[in-house]
Amino acid sequence: MTRILALALALALPATAFASSDDYGLTTERMTEIRTKLTAEGYEVRKIEMEDGMIEAYVLKDGQRLEIYLDAALNVVRTKVDD
Numbered sequence: 001m002t003r004i005l006a007l008a009l010a011l012a013l014p015a016t017a018f019a020s021s022d023d024y025g026l027t028t029e030r031m032t033e034i035r036t037k038l039t040a041e042g043y044e045v046r047k048i049e050m051e052d053g054m055i056e057a058y059v060l061k062d063g064q065r066l067e068i069y070l071d072a073a074l075n076v077v078r079t080k081v082d083d
Contacts, residue, residue, distance in 0.1 A: 026050055037074055058082060 026048075034057060035045045043059035043066075050056065054077060055070040065082035 026055065034070065034074060038068065043068070 031048050034048055034055060038045050038057055038059060043057075043061050045057055045059050047058040048055065051069075055072075055074075057068045057070065059066050059068055067080050067082050068076055069078040071077050
């Protein structure tokens with residue numbers, strides 16, 4: 001019984017560590033901060049998620065759909081037209 005419990009814990013712990021790693025603290029508060037920053041810059045924010053180790057925001061500006069990539073300090077790293 002002890003071995004089964006130890007195995008269950010060994011399998012569960014890495015999964016929780018993986019789920020929380022490299023997300024720049026993308027909590028509800030952090031997403032609100034990102035949304036506020038981009039809205040102040042004239043963007044209409046549609047979606048925020050993590051991609052390729054960066055924060056990715058799908059936005060609209062002047063009728064054009066864009067993808068904006070931000071680093072952990074919320075500096076814009078790259079902007080591209082969304083296809």
